[in-house]
Amino acid sequence: MSTTDRFVIVGAGLAGARAAQTLREEGFAGGIVVLGDEPERPYERPPLSKGLLTGGAEPDSVFVHDAGWYAAHDVDLRTATRAVAVDRAARTVRLADGEQLRYGKLLLATGATPRDLAVPGGHLAGVLRLRTLADSRRIGAALVDGARVVIVGAGWIGLEVAAAARHRGVTVDVVETAALPLRRVLGDEIARVFADLHRDHGVTFHFGAEVHEIRGTDRVSSVRLADGTELPADAVVVAVGVRPNTELATAAGLAVENGIHVDASLRTADPDVHAAGDVANAYHPVLRRRLRVEHWANALHGGPAAARAMLGQPVSYDDLPYFYTDQYELGMEYVGHAPPGATDRVVVRGDLAKREFIAFWTAGGRVLAGMNVNVWDVVPEIRRLVTAAHPVDLDRLADPDVPLADLLPAEPPAERRAG
Structure with missing residues (x-):
């Protein structure tokens, strides 16, 4: 086999x-090398701030494949291995030990750093x-009944850690x-729902606040605010x-601005x-x-899309952004993209006080x-509303008695036949 x-x-x-898996599923018979700088085989990250911290998930449930999958599918998985440079002219990746691959x-799936x-x-x-995974284990070890934890940042990760900490009897300041x-x-309006949820479970918020100093001798003992x-x-x-983590791409001369620039097939300017x-x-x-x-x-869908594009298949990666969270008794799914300043009205369908609603x-x-x-089993309808090419009646959208299906555009004939 040629390199x-x-x-x-x-x-x-x-x-x-998932890219490696898709390459094999699509019939690629060449060599596949997957390089990871962590010691563990590939795993999923959502449980790190959810089930692993609350104790609701089994430790091995986080892994993408079982330990024998990579050898069984002739995938050369190299953990605890760091790539330090990409030479696009020579088509090589240099590893920290000097080896040139x-x-x-080449697929860059280098993730991000806190x-x-x-x-x-x-x-x-x-x-x-x-x-x-090591970070999650360290945080989990700190979440013991009666401990005091300060969380800096009230984004999704901060709030999920807060929920897990309160579940385990920890005093939490955010x-x-x-x-x-x-x-x-x-x-x-919707942010208050999450603030009230956490307050109801004993979290103390410090809004409009900045950390001035973390105090302690060898170990943290307190946080002093401004x-x-x-x-x-x-x-x-x-x-x-x-x-x-764009360092490899930047050094290789690829276009980088808030991530590595790729087209709809997840390809850089280098084919x-x-x-x-x-x-x-x-x-x-x-x-x-x-x-x-x-x-x-x-990551779940983008890896396979990139793999198909690497094989020369026509790819237009058009999945809408989707994420979910579980905090206490609240479960949520979000579909679409509403950048700050782009919205002129938030439509609420349901009951904010009961925390049973859909917000648009x-x-x-x-x-x-x-x-x-x-509110469950509505993501397909929300997706179709987001991708609709025309406005909807917002008053009817807010009315729980109007089925979401009645607000959807007509399906194209091919889609109807497929159903």
């Missing part, structure tokens, strides 16, 4: 593992971040610079977002190099804009995104 028949995947997360096609909190004391033991959790994403408030802490979880998952800033053919999506579904972010009568909270 030009080898496909190299840098990144052994969900996107990389020649590739025919952002640091640049304050004094940020280096102390007990200051934790959540990205890897520090957030904004006036509400998730305000930038959801807006005030206004002088001091919060006792046995552990601090920093959840202030992530940055895409032999693709990118998928958190690191890809892809053109979305339905939304007609670039998006970098950090959620599980993007709209602009000019068109649905940009929808979020179902404790």
